[in-house]
Amino acid sequence: MSSFDPNAPAASASGIFGLPYSELEADLVLLPVPWAVTVSYGGGADRGPKAIFDASMQVDLYDPTFQKVWECKTAMAPISKTLKKESRHLRVLAETYLEGLLRGESANSNEQAFLRKNIDAGCHTMNQWVEKKVDSLLKKGKMVGLIGGDHSTPLGALRALTKRHPNLSVLQIDAHCDLRLAYEGFKFSHASISRNFHQECQNLTALVQVGIRDLCQEEAEYAEQHSNIHLFTDRYLNERAAEGQTWKTTLEHIIRPLGKEVYLSFDIDGLDPSLCPNTGTPVPGGLSFYQAVSIIQAIHASGRTLVGFDLVEVVPGDSEWDANVGARILFHLCTEAHRSRQSSNL
Secondary structure, eight states, rough: OTTOTTTTTOOOOOOGGGGGOOTOOOEEEEEOOOOOSSOOOOOGGGGGHHHHHHHHHSSOBBTTTTGGGGGGOOOOOOHHHHHHHHHHHHHHHHHHHHHHTTTTTOOOOOHHHHHHHHHHHHHHHHHHHHHHHHHHHHTTTHHHHHHHHSSSTTTTHHHHHHHHOOEEEEEEOOOOOOOOGGGOOOOTOOOSHHHHHHHHTTTOOOEEEEEEEOOHHHHHHHHHHOOOOEEEHHHHHHHOOOOOOOHHHHHHHTTTTOOOOOEEEEEGGOOTTTTOSSSOOOSSSSOOHHHHHHHHEEEEETTOEEEEEEEEEOOOOSSSSHHHHHHHHHHHHHHHHHHHHHHHHH
16 A cells, blocks of 8 residues: 555556556455346346446545545455356346237246246345345455346345344435345335335334335335335435425435435436436436535435445446446545544444
8 A cells, every 4th residue: 555646547457447456455345246037128238347436546535524544444345157147147037028918928928937936945045145245244344335227236235234234324315215025026126126125124213215206106105005115206305405405404304304324325327418418218307426425425414424325326328427427426425434433443
């Protein structure tokens, strides 16, 4: 570290953001999960971790509110080639299954049921892999951030964290609620992540969802039936702004339902799609970059502790724009995780 120059270009063979730390040395380990099996519109999220890593080399290591942020030890674990290969194999099965549905074939036919069983089994194995990896890192005293992949990937991480933080709150930035039950028949769909975790975590203090602008009747009814789910839809945010409410006040309302310990799930499609045009399911509207960063920073500023996070659904396109934005969101997530660690001795 004595020879590291935070003002210089990233050196070859350096780690995430050009930092010199190994996974063994790091206080915060980023776990890449190159998985995109149950995506329902655009694909490519399995390529997100590598694209974010590459784009991170262009991020300047300065935060005006955090002195010498580059001294915070962050490293990214290797991308699993085995996991990525299995994701692509299962995606072929998923596409075959979905094509069958489009042809009018019954989801319960022998062939369709066989495909769905194999896909669910593979996703279950992925969840177990993530849970085991995160659990192992937590036992070593590491903080963990997950880089997807599609939004189905953090379930294992949430399972591992709730063993240590049973009264966890989840703050989700997203265009979608992800409260569907077995969407398109897939038990571990990217559109079911919040439903799956909400049903598993009996002591969940709150699930606060921000930036929502696409939800179905089933999701709206499910949210209404559970008092610990709080929706701050894109429409709500814009109506409050039109009425003259300051963003600071709106931010206070967003943070208020959260408990002391917070997990932040950041689906990149929660942003305005001009910032992430290639994400799998873009929706008009959404948060500005400033609004998103201010939400991330409000967790620690409010006296709460960020105990873990994920960044998902970043899909590289013809340009590096999506990965560029994703890398900068990741930088702020990492900074806030380190800030929480320093103040709470995680």
